[in-house]
Each structure stands twice: as C-alpha cells, then as structure tokens.
Amino acid sequence: MNSQPEESPVLRVERLGKRYATDGTFALEDVTFDVREGELLAVVGPSGCGKTTLLRILCGLTKPTAGAVLLDGRPIVGPPREVSLVFQDYSRSLFPWLTVLRNVMFPLRGSGLSKEGKIAQAEAVLREMGLNDVGTKYPWQLSGGMQQRVAIARALVSHPEVLVLDEPFASVDALTRAELQDVLLRVHSTREGRAATVVHVTHDIDEAVYLADRVLVLSPPPGRVVDTIGVGLPRPREQTSTRSSAEFLTVRNEIHTLIASENALRSSLSADR
Amino acid sequence: MTRRALLGLRSPLLAIAGVLAALIAWQLWAERSDPFYVPTTTEIFGAAWSLWRDPDFLSDAAESLERLAAGFLIGSAIGIGVGLLMGSSSRVRRALEPLVDLLRSTPPIAIAPALLIIAGFGNGMRVPLIAFGVCFPVLLNTVDGVRAVSSEVRDTASMLHIGRLDRTVRIYFPAALPSIVTGLRIAISVALVLVVVAEFVGEGGGLGGYLEVAAARSEFPEVYACILFLGLIGYVLNRFFVLVERHLLAWHYGAVGEQPA
Amino acid sequence: MNAERARYAGERVNVSGWLVVVLVALAAELAIPGLNLEDTVARPSQALTTLVSELRAGPLRDEIGATLSAYLQGLAIAIAVGVVAGVAIGSSRTLLETSSGVIEFLRPVPAVALIPLATYAMGFDTEMRRFLVAYAAVWPILFNTLYGVRGVDRMLYDVARTSGASRLGVLVRVTLPASLPSIATGIRISASLALLVCVTVEYWTQTAGLGAYMHEQYGAIRYDEVYAAVLLTALIGYVVNVVLRSTERRALFWVGEERRAA
Numbered sequence: 001m002n003s004q005p006e007e008s009p010v011l012r013v014e015r016l017g018k019r020y021a022t023d024g025t026f027a028l029e030d031v032t033f034d035v036r037e038g039e040l041l042a043v044v045g046p047s048g049c050g051k052t053t054l055l056r057i058l059c060g061l062t063k064p065t066a067g068a069v070l071l072d073g074r075p076i077v078g079p080p081r082e083v084s085l086v087f088q089d090y091s092r093s094l095f096p097w098l099t100v101l102r103n104v105m106f107p108l109r110g111s112g113l114s115k116e117g118k119i120a121q122a123e124a125v126l127r128e129m130g131l132n133d134v135g136t137k138y139p140w141q142l143s144g145g146m147q148q149r150v151a152i153a154r155a156l157v158s159h160p161e162v163l164v165l166d167e168p169f170a171s172v173d174a175l176t177r178a179e180l181q182d183v184l185l186r187v188h189s190t191r192e193g194r195a196a197t198v199v200h201v202t203h204d205i206d207e208a209v210y211l212a213d214r215v216l217v218l219s220p221p222p223g224r225v226v227d228t229i230g231v232g233l234p235r236p237r238e239q240t241s242t243r244s245s246a247e248f249l250t251v252r253n254e255i256h257t258l259i260a261s262e263n264a265l266r267s268s269l270s271a272d273r
Numbered sequence: 274m275t276r277r278a279l280l281g282l283r284s285p286l287l288a289i290a291g292v293l294a295a296l297i298a299w300q301l302w303a304e305r306s307d308p309f310y311v312p313t314t315t316e317i318f319g320a321a322w323s324l325w326r327d328p329d330f331l332s333d334a335a336e337s338l339e340r341l342a343a344g345f346l347i348g349s350a351i352g353i354g355v356g357l358l359m360g361s362s363s364r365v366r367r368a369l370e371p372l373v374d375l376l377r378s379t380p381p382i383a384i385a386p387a388l389l390i391i392a393g394f395g396n397g398m399r400v401p402l403i404a405f406g407v408c409f410p411v412l413l414n415t416v417d418g419v420r421a422v423s424s425e426v427r428d429t430a431s432m433l434h435i436g437r438l439d440r441t442v443r444i445y446f447p448a449a450l451p452s453i454v455t456g457l458r459i460a461i462s463v464a465l466v467l468v469v470v471a472e473f474v475g476e477g478g479g480l481g482g483y484l485e486v487a488a489a490r491s492e493f494p495e496v497y498a499c500i501l502f503l504g505l506i507g508y509v510l511n512r513f514f515v516l517v518e519r520h521l522l523a524w525h526y527g528a529v530g531e532q533p534a
Numbered sequence: 535m536n537a538e539r540a541r542y543a544g545e546r547v548n549v550s551g552w553l554v555v556v557l558v559a560l561a562a563e564l565a566i567p568g569l570n571l572e573d574t575v576a577r578p579s580q581a582l583t584t585l586v587s588e589l590r591a592g593p594l595r596d597e598i599g600a601t602l603s604a605y606l607q608g609l610a611i612a613i614a615v616g617v618v619a620g621v622a623i624g625s626s627r628t629l630l631e632t633s634s635g636v637i638e639f640l641r642p643v644p645a646v647a648l649i650p651l652a653t654y655a656m657g658f659d660t661e662m663r664r665f666l667v668a669y670a671a672v673w674p675i676l677f678n679t680l681y682g683v684r685g686v687d688r689m690l691y692d693v694a695r696t697s698g699a700s701r702l703g704v705l706v707r708v709t710l711p712a713s714l715p716s717i718a719t720g721i722r723i724s725a726s727l728a729l730l731v732c733v734t735v736e737y738w739t740q741t742a743g744l745g746a747y748m749h750e751q752y753g754a755i756r757y758d759e760v761y762a763a764v765l766l767t768a769l770i771g772y773v774v775n776v777v778l779r780s781t782e783r784r785a786l787f788w789v790g791e792e793r794r795a796a
Contacts, residue, residue: 056428059428059432060431060432061428061431061432078431079431079432079434081434083432084432085428085429085432087425087428087429089423089425091528092423092424092425092426093423093425093426093428093429095426095444095447095448096524096525096527096528097447097448097450097524097525106433107433109433109435109439110434138524138527138528139528140524140527140528141527284631285635287628287631287632287634288631288632288634288635288638289635290632291631291632291633291634291635291636292635292636292639294632295636308655309654310651310654310655364550367548367550367551368550368551368553368554369551369554370548370551371548371551371552371554371555372551372554372555372558374772374775375555375768375772376768377775378726378768378771378772378774378775379767379768379771379772380726380729380730380733380767380771381730382730382733382734382737382745382767383733383748383763383764383767383768383771384764385737386737386748386749386751386752386760386763386764387575387760387761387764389752390574390575390752390757390760391574391575462642462644465642465644466644466645466646466727466730469644469646469647470646470730470734473646473649473734473737473738474734474737474738481647484647484650485650487650488650488651488653488654489650493651493654496650496651497651499647500643500647500648500651501643503642503643503644503647504639504640504641504642504643505642506642507641507642507643507644508638508639508642510642511642
C-alpha cells in the first residue's frame, strides 16, 4: 500500500445514516470509514445493503439523514467538483445525441480551455482508454465494453480527485469485464497522489479483491460497516497469477465468510421476530 | 412510431390497386345516383386540375399555409418552452398542471368567439386560435420527454455542475427531442384543422374561405377538389415531418434500433 | 400502509396547482378593469354569474343537451365503426395492404372541411352533426385500433390457439384486450377532436347546440353571454377529459406505462 494512515484522508465518512422518508427503513446506519489518498477502495455487500445509496451520498447527489461526508475536511454540500462518477448503465449515462468525442469533452465546458485544448484533452484520455479512432462515432455504435471505456474517459477528463464507480462492469460479459478491470488498474497506477483515489462499488468479491488496496464490507440492510479488509497483494496485478495466488484466496475467503456470517446473523434475527 | 415496421407493407401494388378501386367505385356510384352534390371522379379531378392552374386558388392556398405556419411556430415555441420548464422542475409542473389541464381540454372553437371580440375577424384572431390548439400537444409531449430522461443523465448533469438554463437547453432538450417531434407531428394536423376552423369563423380567405364560397355557389366538383387539396397538404406536411425526424433524430433511431415511420 | 395512502391522497389534491388557477382568475379579475379591457373581455366573475343565470333561464340547458347528444352519439358510432374496422383490417394482411392507400389519403382530410358539403347532403338537423362528429372521430380510433391489433405479441395468439380457442374466441379474448391501450389512446384523441368538430359545426351552421348559442350571442353583441359559453365549453371539455382518464386508468390498471399525446 502506498498511503500512510497518519495523513488526512481524502474522504472521511462519519456516522453516516440514510433513512427512507417513505417507510422509515434505514438504508444505511452509522457508517464510518476513510478513503485514503491514492488508494483504490472497493465496497462490497449483498444487494439492498445500500451500496448505491452510499455512493450517491459520496457524490453529493443525495443528502444523508445522519452523519456527514467530509472532503478534505470540509462537509460535502451538493456534488463536489473533485468527484467523478461512472454509472453501471453506460447506455443511459452517455448522451446519445453527441459523438463520443463530444461526450468526453462535455465536462470541460466552463473550464476556460479553447476548443482545440478541449479536443486535445479529450482525445488524450480516450487514447489512454485504448480508444483511438472512435471520436466521431456515436456511443450506441460501439460495443458495451467500449461504451463503458468512454464513460470512464468522460469521468477522467476533468482530472478529478476521486473517481467513483457504481458496479461499472456488471453490465458486460465476463471477458470484457476482465479487460475493463485491467483498464481501471492502469488508470489507478498511472496516476499519483490524490488523482489516483478510486472508490469502486461491486457485488463481485473476486473483482473487489483483485482491484483494491482495501475492501469495505457492508452488511445486509440496514447497511453497516462489517469490516475493512486490507488487501496486501503486490502490484501490478495480473488476471491469472494474482487470482490464483494463495494470498488472494485467503482474503477472498475471509470476505466471503464475513458476508455469509452476517447473512446468517440477519436471518436468525428476523426469524426470531 | 415504427409505423412501417408494424404495418409491414409488402408492396405498394395492393395499396394502389385499392385506391384505384375506390376511385372507380365512386365514379360508378356518382354516375348512377341522383344527388347533385355527388360529382363523379372525373369531374372532381377535372376541377382539381383547373384549380391547380388557377393563380387565385394558389394564393388562397398560400394564405392558409402562412397562417398555419405562423400559428404552428408560435404555438410550438410556447409549448416547448413551457414544456421544458414543467418537465425539468416538478414544483413548476405541479403548480401549472391543473391550469394546463383546464386549457388543453378546452376545444379551440370555444375561444374563437372571444378572439373575435378581442381581435376582430382577421389574422389577429386566426393565428392565436391555431397557436392555442398547437401548443398543448407539443407541451404535453415535451413534458413527457423531459420526465423520461434517465436518472443517469440527470445525475451526470448534477455532477457536471451545469447551470439550470444550460442543463435545460443542452441536455433536457436534446434528450426529449424524440418525444417533442412526436408532439409536433400531432400538432401539425391539429393546425390544419384549425386553419379551416379559423377561416370559417373569421372573415374567410384562404382555402377554408374558398370552400365556403364554392359550396355556396353549388360548385361541387370544386368543393371536393378543395377538400382533396387540404388532405394532400396534410399528407405532405406529415411526410415532411417524417423526413425531419429521420435527419434530426438519426441518433435516436440508432440508439434504440428502430426505423422511423 | 399509511404512508402509502397519505402519498396517494397527496397526489390527488394538487393544492399548489389549483391555487395557481385561482390566482390567475383573480389576476384577470383585477387586470381587466385595470387595463380598460372591460368592453372586450368579460371578468371571470361576470362570466360565471352570467353562466349561472343563463343556465337557470332554460334555453342554454337545451343547447347543452343538443350538443351532448350529437357529440356522444357520434362518438359512440365512431367507436363502434372504428374498433370493428380496425380489428378487421388489422387482422387481415390483404385487407390491410389494399385499404392502406385509401386510408392514408382520407386520413389527413380535416373533418371540418366537410361541413359545407354535409349541410347539402343531410340538411341542418342532428343527423348531420352526428355524422360529422362520427366521421372526424373514427380515424384516430381506427388507426390506433389497427396499430394495437398489429402490435399484439404473436406469442399470445399461439397460447390462445393451442388452448383450444376458436378464431372468434381469439379475437375477443386476446386481440381486443391486448389492443385496449392503443384503442384507449385513440378514443382519447377522438373525444377532444369530436367535441371541437361538433361545436364548430354548430357555430358555422347555427343550427342547435352550444356553438349555435355562441354565434347567436356574438351576433347580438351580448359579450358576457359569449364568455359564459366559452367557460361552459371549457368545463365540459375538462369533465370529458377527467372522465376518460379515470375510466382508462381503471380499465387499464394492468398496463405498465401510459403515454399521453394530444
């Protein structure tokens, strides 16, 4: 790991709670954790545990009913400019009436750059994603994997401090998923300091362990932090060698066990009612 | 709407045959039946041909089309503008909903006499009447279009810190465009109906006026011919919109994998 | 459960919206004398009181009846003819292709253009009004029925046939219900179009009904009465719309999404 615990974290989540107004149930309860500078933090948990709600709060799209999120020590009020979000459904987040290049350029409006400057910046990040000649195409003309790369490119073009991804690889096939995981790893490794900070929400435990420096495990609803597991695997990571290593299996099994026991605990609690 | 896809017409031959059969049937029936108000097909087409070459008739047609265009443009502008506003803000939508509901269920003819009182018999009455009828289908479809914008697009707009106006114009408007164009297609046929109504109620002029006069003079082939011309105008306008749709919304059809009707 | 019911009730009564309506009426009430428009525009209160007194007096009630009877009868005919024809044409490929040319050309003809002609053919009585209303209303219903029938999932037919249903049975028990959402849209469009045509015919021919009443009052320079009629027609249109919407919602509770057009 390349971050020191003594440094102040990029994001600090303190006793976060989110309660639904409609029926009073809690999506999240008393969630506290840090996102350290330059780390790739994965968030896992069963469905309905509030992962997406947590993400939305981190991005300033939803307000918590309890607790706060601090970005660089200041509480978040509305979507922070330093945070970029990649959605799971790329087909609904990319603008179908704009070409790929214009989609990626879009966040640069109001940045003060000249048109040529914006084009250059957008093309640079597209190249980084391995998309070389698709600028004039429309998103829906590309495959799912390529569309998601465009979405990631759009999120990166304005040099965010924190890149947040909401189950970004859930809608693609397994082979593409592996490719995209490596794309994300490359993004993480080619950046330094704050710019390398990533929060990755997924339901796929293997993916979480493969990608992350630390894995945050959430419980079934109402979502609480079960534990934060450090992933000490060396970088750079590789699909076959890393995933078959003994340490990988250890961490992965640890997380599986955690979640399974949480599930068991919850069902015994509800059975008692 | 994927009309052609649904109808799946195999060849135009049967359709043409159907039209010919209808025309011949009409001819035969008209020849044998008595009513003076039923001219034969040949008479109708003959009248249509001479009207087509008559500059007075053509200027009547131009007059009607001008009114139609004016009313359509004004009504659409209002419909889109208010629709975008209502679509993007649920507070505004709830506030304006009953008012819009009341107004849209008012048959435009109802406001015609009021317009006559206020603006007299000329275009001051006709164009607002058409605009009134045009604006509501456009408004409703615009609202639907904006509301249908996906949550991902909305969230992206929030996170990119796009100002209110910018967001409406650069994101909600293009996203809602397919729905808006559907509304415009409906509105253009409403506009055609209202041009005729306006010309009947107003001081005449245009094709509606010609129709009245020809009927009063019992020039029945001309009456039918004029009606056919009106239908033809309606058909051409509709096809025009299909073309507009195809070009403007090429991205939409690509994205959803359909073909426009 | 309670939260759900509360939310539903909140949806029903749109306080802010109706407040806006009242405010607009109030604004008009004050602005009209303020801007010296009293000669041309009636104040809402005046229109309302005139309406009430006219309704009490009697003749207006007859006119309402005349309009409604021609309107509803014409609409009923249009529904019957439109649905039957739409189902027939939609179910037979040959019929569809043959009639498509004729239908495509008849469809854009505005029904109001037939008014002068219809007066020759049918005189000036209810039959003429009813015919024009029906003619105008039949096209949206026919087309929407047609699309509805064509759009029915083929699988539903196969299920019905293999369960032993006859052709007529399939028609009534599968085709019709599956096409109902489209048909409902067609009826909604037709309902407003038909009311427009009805009152326009009445206005132009000065025969009977609200349109004739409007024309008469206008000619007699009784502007308050004209505005009262405007208000009345708007209210009738609104009631028709509300009734249609709630019937649709109840009959089509099983449909996922509703699309609104005109």
